[in-house]
Amino acid sequence: MAASFIKILKRKLNSAFYVALRWVNYxxxxxxxxxxxxxxxxxxEYEIELTAEEKAFLKLCAASYNYFESDYALGHRQKxxxxxxxxxxxxxxxxxxxxxxxxxxxxxxxxxxxxxxxxxxxxxxxxxxxxxxxxxxxxxxxxxxxxxxxxxxxxxxxxxxxxxxxxxxxxxxxxxxxxxxxxxxxxxxxxxxxxxxxxxxxxxxxxxxxxxxxxxxxxxxxxxxxxxxxxVSNWLREKVWQSYAIKRDNPKQRIYISRSKARFRRVLNETDLYPVLKKFGFKIVWPEDLDYGQQIQLFFDAEAIISPHGAGLTNILFAEKCKVVEFHPAKIVKGRYMLLCKGLGFDYTPIIGSKGDEIEDFTIPVTEVENWLTSQYNLIPS
Incomplete structure (x- = not known):
């Protein structure tokens, strides 16, 4: 009770302080x-050529942010x-x-x-x-x-x-x-x-x-x-690969990036997904368990990456060439990594899950993931 009162009092004092500083033009x-x-x-600057599917996805992203009138909704312009x-x-x-x-x-x-x-x-x-x-x-x-x-x-x-x-x-x-x-x-x-x-x-x-x-x-x-x-990306990628002495002849692998140890935007039915992923040869990884050089090597070696939306997907920048599947909660859909893949020339597929709760934890349609895997790898699961 006391802690709650102190938190409220602190918030009100901060607000009053902001107002006072604005008055004196701070x-x-x-x-x-x-x-x-x-x-x-x-x-x-130039316009990026987008497919009909990519434009539709960006409009979906924009709708979740109420940005229908922006360039983000209507296409994309590289400044x-x-x-x-x-x-x-x-x-x-x-x-x-x-x-x-x-x-x-x-x-x-x-x-x-x-x-x-x-x-x-x-x-x-x-x-x-x-x-x-x-x-x-x-x-x-x-x-x-x-x-x-x-x-x-x-x-x-x-x-x-x-x-x-x-x-x-x-x-x-x-x-x-x-x-x-x-x-x-x-x-x-x-x-x-x-x-x-x-x-x-x-x-x-x-x-x-x-x-x-x-x-x-x-x-x-x-x-x-x-x-x-x-x-820009080629310059950046090559220098980062060199800086971490990336081995370029490792066998390629398929990886799933888990957010089960994160504080938010976790896939609530992730355990239902594991058997499907393993059947198609995917390795489940937690990037926070690796140092950054290991993360770069992991992504460089990846031929396919599946992951919920999160900062860890930034590392697709350091994949040599891969396919990317990104899970999104339906309430907030973000096109950041679709556009990153677009610049890199990577195949990208979004899969939209449930709306998500107050911390964006959500469920994903496992059957849709399985159908994508089957279409890509010609494997009919038993």
Whole structure:
């Protein structure tokens, strides 16, 4: 009872504090770049060709998010890849967002939605500004979103290094949160090892830094999308494979990614699925039981992957060539990994389960999975 009262009181105090800080204009509003600085275009935007089935699936995804009028519902557009050369910016080290003329810049936070839910837009932390007087600075950081989420790291953050590697010629310092996880530091450092003019500087999350010259690489992906242009994904995949010394002659295997140890979005009738999967030669794995190098090797070796929706599916980026089946709860259907497969040229099949409960745990139609397996592997189960 006391704990519940304290929680309610804390929530009300926080709310009042936010209101008071808004009154004194503590929080900056947001704006777009609108032609500020010098813009270098690396690639133009283009429409992705989608099949009728893919368009229907994206519309289903959009309907579950009430985004019928968006590009996400009607198709998919790969935006241009660009580098912005800017002057006199303020860098927020806890988010990677920048501010110009007291306005947070949307392009530095991926989207208005993410920016306004980020700590840069709504934060109690008092960060006193310092100044880096010499040199040019940049970032690929997208915190707090990607702090320990492999999907947001490998799809939203790390591909921005491709833009830096292909546009920046002069010495530049890349600012990165020093609390990044080992796999994040490892992959970032390996990707940039052939570009010695791009130095990484790890800093704490308590700086609001005024910077005279700042290079802002655009995000490669759009909101809700996992699509990566082939040139970007091939560059990223090859370097990650090299960094983990992936063995390329292992026999191929079929794997099922279980979320039974996760806190949410678990398949409630997963045990009913196990006999079917094993009959078709699938191995059941829990990625959290493996170190990251082992996960990369596992996915590289996979010729087929079946999994409920979850961040672990990001690792299909490091499969050599595979078929992917993704389970979705009917209430919230997400197209991120369908679009990732689209960019990689992988066959993708969604299977929609029950609506799911309050933590998105759901059941899947085992017969539909069995029918897909039979159609793919010419095996008639006994």
């Amino acid at each position: 929080y900056p509003y947001y704006d777009y770049l609108h032609g500020r600085g010098q813009k270098i275009n690396l690639t133009p 241009e890849l660009s580098l912005y050369k800017l002057q006199d910016v303020t860098f927020f080290s806890h988010t990677g967002v920048i501010m110009i003329n007291q306005k947070l810049i949307v392009e530095s936070g991926l989207s208005v939605d993410r920016l306004t839910r980020s700590k840069a837009f709504r934060d109690f932390t008092l960060m006193l500004p310092s100044r880096l007087k010499k040199g040019i600075y940049t970032t690929i950081q997208h915190s707090h979103w990607a702090d320990n989420n492999i999907s947001l790291w490998f799809i939203d953050s790390l591909p921005r290094a491709y833009i830096l590697a292909n546009t920046v010629q002069e010495p530049v310092t890349l600012l990165m949160w020093k609390g990044a996880h080992a796999y994040q530091k490892h992959t970032l450092e390996f990707l940039l090892k052939d570009y010695p003019h791009i130095k990484i500087k790890y800093i704490s999350k308590h700086h609001k830094i005024r910077i005279s010259n700042f290079y802002l690489p655009s995000f490669v992906t759009a909101s809700f999308s996992g699509y990566l242009p082939p040139d």
